[in-house]
Amino acid sequence: MKNAxxxxxxxxxxxxxxxxxxxxxxxxAKKWGADDAVAIKTSEVLTDPRVRFKCMVPKCxxxxxxxxxxxxxxxxxxxxxxxxxxxxxxxxxxxxPAPIIAAKGLGKFIADGNMDPAGNLFNLGGxxxxxxxxxxxxxxxxxxxxxxxxxxxxxGNCRDALCHFQPNCMxxxxxxxxxADLSSPSMESCGMDAFTMAAxxxxxxxxxxxxxEPESVGGGNLMGLVLxxxxxxxxxxxxxxxxxxPLPPKAKTADNNLGERxxxxxxxxxxxxxxxKQSQVTPALLLAMARERKIWTRFTKNLHELYGSWGKVLAKxxxxxxxxxxxKAQGC
Amino acid sequence: xxxxxxxxxxxxxxAQKDVRQLERDLxxxxxxxxxxxxASAFVVNAKDMPWLENAxxxxxxxxxxxxxxxxxxxxxxxxDAAAAFExxxxxVVDTPPRAIDPGQGPIDDKTVRAACKTIYEIAAAVEAAAFxxxxxxxxxxxxxxxxxxxxxxxxxxxGEIKGRVCLHPYKARPSMAACGMDSKALAAAxxxxxKASANWAAGIVFVD
Numbered sequence: 137m138k139n140a141x142x143x144x145x146x147x148x149x150x151x152x153x154x155x156x157x158x159x160x161x162x163x164x165a166k167k168w169g170a171d172d173a174v175a176i177k178t179s180e181v182l183t184d185p186r187v188r189f190k191c192m193v194p195k196c197x198x199x200x201x202x203x204x205x206x207x208x209x210x211x212x213x214x215x216x217x218x219x220x221x222x223x224x225x226x227x228x229x230x231x232x233p234a235p236i237i238a239a240k241g242l243g244k245f246i247a248d249g250n251m252d253p254a255g256n257l258f259n260l261g262g263x264x265x266x267x268x269x270x271x272x273x274x275x276x277x278x279x280x281x282x283x284x285x286x287x288x289x290x291x292g293n294c295r296d297a298l299c300h301f302q303p304n305c306m307x308x309x310x311x312x313x314x315x316a317d318l319s320s321p322s323m324e325s326c327g328m329d330a331f332t333m334a335a336x337x338x339x340x341x342x343x344x345x346x347x348x349e350p351e352s353v354g355g356g357n358l359m360g361l362v363l364x365x366x367x368x369x370x371x372x373x374x375x376x377x378x379x380x381x382p383l384p385p386k387a388k389t390a391d392n393n394l395g396e397r398x399x400x401x402x403x404x405x406x407x408x409x410x411x412x413k414q415s416q417v418t419p420a421l422l423l424a425m426a427r428e429r430k431i432w433t434r435f436t437k438n439l440h441e442l443y444g445s446w447g448k449v450l451a452k453x454x455x456x457x458x459x460x461x462x463x464k465a466q467g468c
Numbered sequence: 469x470x471x472x473x474x475x476x477x478x479x480x481x482x483a484q485k486d487v488r489q490l491e492r493d494l495x496x497x498x499x500x501x502x503x504x505x506x507a508s509a510f511v512v513n514a515k516d517m518p519w520l521e522n523a524x525x526x527x528x529x530x531x532x533x534x535x536x537x538x539x540x541x542x543x544x545x546x547x548d549a550a551a552a553f554e555x556x557x558x559x560v561v562d563t564p565p566r567a568i569d570p571g572q573g574p575i576d577d578k579t580v581r582a583a584c585k586t587i588y589e590i591a592a593a594v595e596a597a598a599f600x601x602x603x604x605x606x607x608x609x610x611x612x613x614x615x616x617x618x619x620x621x622x623x624x625x626x627g628e629i630k631g632r633v634c635l636h637p638y639k640a641r642p643s644m645a646a647c648g649m650d651s652k653a654l655a656a657a658x659x660x661x662x663k664a665s666a667n668w669a670a671g672i673v674f675v676d
Contacts, residue, residue, distance in 0.1 A: 190604075207543060
């Protein structure tokens with residue numbers, strides 16, 4: 137299987153989804169960090185009008201604060217159109233150990249936007265980032281294989297994982313996303329009952345909320361889903377898509393001499409450091425990162441595979457850790 | 469029957485609904501609602517929910533809107549979500565005699581506010597218990613405007629202000645009336661008489 141993947145992969149669009157390609161995609165998802173991956177028909181994807189309300193009743197701290205979070209995001213009708221426009225999907229999960237995802241008091245740190253001293257929130261973020269990277273890698277591979285994927289879904293809200301140190305969601309503010317190349321809406325924000333879908337695959341899934349403790353759950357799962365269609369699938373190009381608009385590149389100005397640029401960079405660095413300090417990011421988090429080094433290493437390698445160069449990986453990490461302090465008026 | 473608070477471990481999600489387990493859970497949740505302060509609690513069929521028209525119309529002259537009243541779900545339908553459930557726990561809490569239903573407006577009477585807060589607390593407790601029992605899509609609704617209950621001293625609802633977040637996430641929630649649910653008709657169906665001297669307020673938790 138590995139030798140087959142190393143061979144020529146680009147090619148013309150395929151008229152239908154090949155079973156061997158589905159096998160390869162499941163294998164790749166696991167290679168990129170998924171603990172389990174299955175190929176399912178899009179008709180097996182469960183949508184339920186109640187799921188989005190779990191974000192709004194009662195109101196989650198991020199509800200409405202991110203472009204993907206309810207009441208924003210896609211209607212159930214749009215999601216069904218996306219599903220109908222595709223044939224198959226790769227459904228995968230990334231397991232999260234109970235001491236991380238159900239850490240006592242973690243909910244309060246999440247809502248406040250601060251890191252907990254033990255580094256559980258930081259490492260939880262690593263698992264989310266891994267899930268986002270697997271979705272994008274699968275979509276990239278599908279394109280290389282000759283298929284189309286107009287929709288990929290990850291887990292959780294992308295703003296916490298990708299724009300943690302930023303004061304706002306750029307997609308809500310401008311219609312363009314800072315991390316369009318990595319961000320995806322979550323399955324749950326699109327009304328998919330990921331829990332029941334996972335249970336039907338035989339995966340053990342526990343309901344994890346703000347008041348549970350590590351001893352009361354077996355572990356957590358972050359689920360992802362990537363849709364697959366052959367190019368000639370009817371209705372494909374007309375269906376809604378989850379692929380987002382990136383921010384336009386910054387225009388170079390005549391006054392942008394070296395001195396000015398350095399001054400600007402120093403200012404941005406200071407703001408980012410202030411934002412991290414405000415979120416209680418400390419060097420001790422590096423120790424926490426070391427405990428989950430497999431996840432962080434896998435995520436970094438995934439980024440390299442996605443972007444093709446270590447320079448771009450560094451640039452992406454720089455962007456993820458950039459930000460500015462929240463002012464009191466902005467709250468969380 | 470399990471005691472009301474005997475759920476130390478979260479139950480894993482089932483691939484298919486277990487009807488007998490659901491019946492046992494409903495009895496446990498009903499007992500929990502009573503333990504937390506409900507005067508009475510009932511297991512009701514979600515499809516028997518009576519609905520009002522123009523539910524989000526304001527009852528008072530003052531502009532007292534909040535994140536949960538009127539409802540702002542442009543991409544979702546609360547009726548569709550409620551219709552997807554089979555069973556719910558409907559509970560009532562006594563309010564002081566001759567108390568006026570505040571509707572969407574502010575609550576000046578502290579005892580009435582305390583009674584409404586009890587409904588929010590019961591809804592939160594029953595919903596959380598149902599969630600950890602494996603009914604992961606459970607939804608609870610309370611009584612009166614959450615702003616009147618939790619933020620009476622605030623000049624505006626923070627959840628409505630762009631860039632700010634609700635001061636009481638995970639607690640504030642819509643009321644039955646804001647969603648268009650006719651709690652009086654449902655109470656009558658459960659055998660509660662709506663006498664002028666017998667005041668009560670209601671909440672509901674859709675379980676599964």
